[in-house]
Amino acid sequence: MLHNLNQRAARSVVEHALKLSNEKYGGRALSVAVCDRNGFLLAFARTDDAKVLSIELTQRKAYTAARMGVPTQSFLQRLQKENLNIAYFADEKFSAMPGGMPIYNEDKQLLGALAIGGISAAEDQEAAEILAAALDDGMKNNQFC
Numbered sequence: 645m646l647h648n649l650n651q652r653a654a655r656s657v658v659e660h661a662l663k664l665s666n667e668k669y670g671g672r673a674l675s676v677a678v679c680d681r682n683g684f685l686l687a688f689a690r691t692d693d694a695k696v697l698s699i700e701l702t703q704r705k706a707y708t709a710a711r712m713g714v715p716t717q718s719f720l721q722r723l724q725k726e727n728l729n730i731a732y733f734a735d736e737k738f739s740a741m742p743g744g745m746p747i748y749n750e751d752k753q754l755l756g757a758l759a760i761g762g763i764s765a766a767e768d769q770e771a772a773e774i775l776a777a778a779l780d781d782g783m784k785n786n787q788f789c
Contacts, residue, residue: 649756654687704763705744709757716744743768
């Protein structure tokens with residue numbers, strides 16, 4: 645069982661994300677980031693025509709999901725529900741844009757996070773959920789040990 649995301653798992657997410665761009669999103673531009681449980685970047689890729697803003701934002705989404713341990717969409721909902729300013733959390737790298745997903749192992753230990761950016765907010769979240777589910781399946785099948 646994994647206790648932290650490794651390069652093999654991170655590269656698998658990146659490859660799957662780039663394939664997903666073509667197969668599900670009509671080849672639209674996107675960025676993908678994977679980080680460890682502390683929020684440090686393990687892997688990053690972008691399509692050739694990725695939006696400049698998505699390059700940094702996607703990395704921040706993965707960082708936030710790892711540091712907060714929740715999807716960035718849930719973090720956004722919390723900020724809205726509690727009428728909180730993101731500055732309250734005292735981390736200038738945080739992003740509350742949908743598309744960041746934490747990754748947990750079977751023992752509910754945080755392993756890291758992944759994020760997608762550059763499509764639309766809803767599609768970023770959808771793609772991140774698809775990638776997280778695929779990564780979870782791979783971990784259950786011991787593909788990344």
